[in-house]
Amino acid sequence: MFTNTHYFLKILITFLLVVGFCFYGNLQLSGKFPSYEHYLSNPELNHKKEILKTVQKIVKIYPSAFVIREKGKDILVKTENPLVNNFKKGMVIDFIACFNKEGYFELQRYYIRHWIRVSIFVSFLAVLLVVVLFLKYFEMEIREYKIFKIKKLNA
Amino acid sequence: MPDLATHVGLLYVFVRLFQPKLTIFSRKPYLFVILCLGTILPDVLTRVPLVILAREVFFFFAPLHTPVLLFLTCYLTSMLFEVNLRKSIFIILIFGAALHLFLDSLQKTIGDNGYPWFFPFSLKTFNFGLFWPTESIFFIPIILITIIVIHLLKK
Numbered sequence: 001m002f003t004n005t006h007y008f009l010k011i012l013i014t015f016l017l018v019v020g021f022c023f024y025g026n027l028q029l030s031g032k033f034p035s036y037e038h039y040l041s042n043p044e045l046n047h048k049k050e051i052l053k054t055v056q057k058i059v060k061i062y063p064s065a066f067v068i069r070e071k072g073k074d075i076l077v078k079t080e081n082p083l084v085n086n087f088k089k090g091m092v093i094d095f096i097a098c099f100n101k102e103g104y105f106e107l108q109r110y111y112i113r114h115w116i117r118v119s120i121f122v123s124f125l126a127v128l129l130v131v132v133l134f135l136k137y138f139e140m141e142i143r144e145y146k147i148f149k150i151k152k153l154n155a
Numbered sequence: 156m157p158d159l160a161t162h163v164g165l166l167y168v169f170v171r172l173f174q175p176k177l178t179i180f181s182r183k184p185y186l187f188v189i190l191c192l193g194t195i196l197p198d199v200l201t202r203v204p205l206v207i208l209a210r211e212v213f214f215f216f217a218p219l220h221t222p223v224l225l226f227l228t229c230y231l232t233s234m235l236f237e238v239n240l241r242k243s244i245f246i247i248l249i250f251g252a253a254l255h256l257f258l259d260s261l262q263k264t265i266g267d268n269g270y271p272w273f274f275p276f277s278l279k280t281f282n283f284g285l286f287w288p289t290e291s292i293f294f295i296p297i298i299l300i301t302i303i304v305i306h307l308l309k310k
Contacts, residue, residue, distance in 0.1 A: 007234070014231045018224060021275055025218030028278055029271070109263070115289050122295060123159035127199065130163065130191045137185035 058091050065104075079107035086112065157262065157291030162194050162255055164298035169254070171305045179243075189244050193251020196232070197225055197259075220259075221274040225252045261285045 060067035065078045066087055077097055087093070095110035170180055170187060180187045200219040204212050218224050229252060233245035259270060261283045269280030 011231065011234050014227055014234070018219075018227050018231065021218050021224055021227075022215050024275055025221075025224075026215040028275075029217055030214040109287060111289055115292060119158040119289055119292050122292065123198070126159035126163045127195055130188065130195055133188045134185075134192060137188050141185055 056093055056095065058087055058089055058093065061087055061089060075105055077105040077107050157258055157286075157288060158295075159195050159198055160295055161291040161298065162198075162258060163191050164295065164302060165258065166191060166194050166251065166254055168298065168301050168305065171302075171309070186243065186247055189247045190251045192232075193229065193248035194255045196228065196248065196252050197255050200228060218271075218274055220256075220270060222253075222256060222272060223274060223276075225249075225256070262291075263287050 056068040056070070058066045059069045059074065064080065065076055067074050067076055069075075077095070092113040093110050094113070094116075095107060097105040097107050170190065174181065180190070197220045201213075201216045204216045219228060226249065229245055229248035232248055233241045236244050256270075256272075260272070260281070263282065263284040263286060269282040271278045271280050273279060
């Protein structure tokens, strides 16, 4: 009886600690890292800090820059990232950029939509593999344990 | 975050390379599955709720990607197993999660948007900045070839 109570108490305390830290984290982190929507809705921040541009189609490609069209206006986004060579006209990307001294957008980070999809898909496959292996090995373990118990009873 | 296939693949390569020293995984194969579970745990805990629930819950679950909370979560997970297995499962889960965090620490982030490794004591973020998160998919073919080569060599 004591062991069971002790066991559930340990689980309950750890669970409450985890949930408590999650609440604390929610308060602290959401204040420290404002959401991208916050950046987008605040025009003053837009010109000072990095912002996220989502689902933008590239309309033109240069060796070290690309152009997106926003509200009918072309925006030049500069980059030193050699992987920009992967970009194609019409490609959909999510990216974070900030204004530099010359008033251009400077690319800081980007995600090509189809690579994100590939990333999520392979992650899903990995999780599936781990779950299948987990079930397989534990089914084996349980079977062995049952055989061991039956042998023990017979003896 | 590098995708989970990269995490699991690199973990497999790591275990196979250090197999002579990590004999526990050949004696008890299910422990390798637990190790895989440990390595996908940080992303499963923080990303799955985003898919199931909404983007707004991100900061609530984000602390589960930090060492202190992962320690507690691994402890909580290990409590679901049989008494004799708990200690080894807890250590292996921690080891898997630590490898995940190590790999995540190598990636680039923009500005302060890294992982707060010392949460809840400090919100300071730090990353080595070697690659962008989605670039890890380009390493999957290399990891797969390495796994095949290791398999062939061990035979």
